[in-house]
Amino acid sequence: MVAFFSTFCAGCLRLPETTSFSDNQENAGPVPTGPAFSVETVLRAESICKTFDGHRVLRNVSLTVERGELVSIIGPSGCGKSTFLRCLNFLEIPDTGAVTIADDSIRRDGGPWRSSDEAQAHQLRAHVGMVFQSFNLFPHRTVLDNVMLAPRVVKQVAASVIEAEARDLLAKVGLEAAALRYPATLSGGQQQRAAIARALAMRPDVMLYDEPTSALDPRVAEEVLEVMRALDGEGMTQIVVTHDMRFARAASDRIVFMEAGEIVEIGDPDEICVNARDPRTREFLGVSL
């Protein structure tokens, strides 16, 4: 399945015409052609631009992700990869561009963010789960409560109904024994796995991970990555901002390399890691690997 997607998606990658990315195409060989959109497309970001205090953090970033894919976004610190990820569920509001997830879409034209936009974002976020570098578990609630809170509050599911599902999710991430403990009593790896279970409880179509293992030592990080691989095996769509090149190369269907607010290159992991077309990618990987 994963293999199928990775080859399939490499073919259906659609390149934005206006980005500097397209300028690079000439050095990078022929642009892949194929069907513009698959019926399996679950997330599409188009020409996302974002400016912080006059500093252009994202410049026309576009990305299409197919259902079941695991896409890693890599790049040097400050390249905008986290901002881009946060634009996908509107934790950051893009200045311009469009985000489509499942059948909900929001287009930005640089205007003010209105409450009607917030209502749209609310709909769109129903398809997305997110995991943070710093876990952001709710420290005043037990692990089980952390998992159950959003379904109860947002979806109004009765606690008795959601509890069984929450315990299943905890079992899936290996935390069934820790259900009634408070987050602060758990190791970092356990906390991050609890955070994944919490996001899954909302039954998202896409999971976003913002440097999920950067705060963890390698041994503990492996527990988290294991969970992500398992989810990939179940067909979950996942987008991971990461510095962990070993994981990116081994687990991803595709790797996106960003620098200075732009997508420089998208490709098959082996292709990117061994045979990157762009010198910036090669330089970054030379330092990283």
Added chain:
Amino acid sequence: MTAVAHPASRSTLRRFALWGSRLTARARVQALALLFVAMASLTLGPVASAEAPLRWASDGTANVPFTFHDPAEQTRMVGFEYDIMAEIGRRLSRDTQFVQNDWDGLIPGLQRGFYEMVADGIEMTPEHMEALDFSRPYYVTAERIVVRRDQAGLDSFERLGGHAVGTIKDTLAERMLRDRSDVKLSSYDEESNAFSDLKDGRLDAVLLDGPIALYYGEADPALRIVGPPIGHLAYGVAFKKGANQELRRHVDQALQDMVADGALHRILARWNLWTPEMVEWTGDRTNPNIAPTEWERYLAATAPTPGWEAWFYRYVGFLPLIARGAALTLAVSACAMVLAVGLGLALALTRRYGPAWLASLATLYVEIIRGTPLLIQILFIFYGLPGIGIRFSPFVAGVLGLGLNYAAYEAENYRAGLQSVARGQMEAATALNMTHAQALRYVVVPQAFRVVVPVMTNDFISLLKDSSLVSIITLTELSQTYVRLSSTYFDYFGTGLMVGAAYLLLGLPFVRLARMAEKRLAVSERNGQGRR
């Protein structure tokens, strides 16, 4: 006559200005009072109907022998003025109702129509008669010198020169002494303080109205009255200027009859207050041979009690009063804290998350409330708001005053608490598709609260003590109970320890509660902060 046993339970009454006369009060209140009275006089409510009981007011807190709590039975009002007013009521065939009000509020309350009469040793000076209507005098007296029993040579007004002399603010005695540059003058709010300083040697003499000199000076084995009466003063029943003319005529008639048939003589004789000045003024030279029973009762009740057992029983007798004061203190404080927490949270959320215009309104509220004294706020709510038709009972006004004030401080605490909750918490909640309100309610606010629990405990204990300010709007809470008991028995030490202990006991449960809460919260907080 129906004396209301516990002033705190009554819902009328107010206070304010300092009206120059026998007693006095805190100077800062005086200025306020004038302001509020000016406002108040613009909008006067209707006066009670003829069927309603005749209401008269006095400050019975520590007001021997005028109107005071019977030392032998603290829930009963006694006093020579109290007896005179009861007799007037009988002669008018009207029920009378005693209204307790703080000295400073007596005249403002009269002006606002909260009661029809004030009888509290108010001197019939030309200035007072310009502002108030008076009945004919019911008592005439003079200033008397009180010294320590062993002190000699201070037995005339002239001989006070070169000595430290104490008196009460805004009295005839003070006006007389102020003209004497050779006298070292100390003016007091409470007569009991002047007499304790006399006994302790801080003063050489006290110059005060005859009845006070008798009950505080002569009644004390360590002190005595010396020399001839000095000056002349008369007490009258005060009415609002221009109002209740008919009632005033009836009271005059009753007083005249009481002089003529000896009723006034009999009352005053029981209080040991029938003096040569009264003989002179009434022309009544009879001797009905009435025993000074009330005077003796007072002496017996306040005599220094020998032995530990007697002390013990006296203090045990205080317990119900202290318990009642403590209950009121607790009730006012708890209600005010609930209000402060609720409103404070709303203000803090508005300031941090609300729309800009609403946030600036909340900021304005916080700045105004923090920038003005609590005393003014309580007075304003109780005496000022009726001017625009908003009336609260003393309890509600006290709760509002304290609660609205503390809300401003709580708001700042909560704002700090909200700021201390990591940004990631709100983001995580948003990413889980909670609305802003849901994120605040389930995620951010509960965490902010645990941060502010210790500060809130602090504030509540502080509020418990600040609640003593509601005594200025007629509520007899714990501090007021202390003033009353200590000045009745000249016992500031023992009653002080008891009342202090009561405050500590009130605060203790909240300290423990807060500690428990902190402990419970600490479980989840441990290690939690450092990671964010």
